[in-house]
Amino acid sequence: MSEWIEEGMEAPTFVVACDTGENVSLAELRGAPVVLFFYPKDDTPGCTIEACAFRDRKEDIKELGVHVFGMSPDDVESHVKFRDKFELNFPLLADIGHKVAEQYGAWREKTRDGKTSMGIQRSTFLIDAAGKVAKVWQAVDVQGHDDEVLTAVSELS
Helix, strand or coil: CCCCCCCCCECCCCEEEECCCCEEEHHHHCCCCEEEEECCCCCCHHHHHHHHHHHCCHHHHHHHCCEEEEEECCCHHHHHHHHHHHCCCCCEEECCCCHHHHHHCCEEEEEECCEEEEEECCEEEEECCCCEEEEEECCCCCCCHHHHHHHHHHCCC
């Protein structure tokens, strides 16, 4: 288990497969803010609520000029099914082996029903146009999270 990336730190770069069949490189996105949200699993209740909330804010996201990405350890095929089922309009990134989640600190020990295991801690990172982490949300509550994130994006200077 790694430590959380903190606000003000350089965002760890990555290149991962996307649901479009292409690779996404964080370094190539410099010049615009990026919202990177880690979620545990495609097509599960909390993950669906969170993804659909960002989907429904498409116009606000476009107006703010921010790139939004969802990332989980699911593979591209799973992401495609999830994207198509819920008509998601932003890329889903496949963090197979959870290497990126570990870099950001989102791969954590979790306890559920008395069992302890490692998994994704639902979390979001706002990365500014220069590649620095501007805001971190740990242990995200999906209700209203899209509002919090887009408000933070609008406050970037």
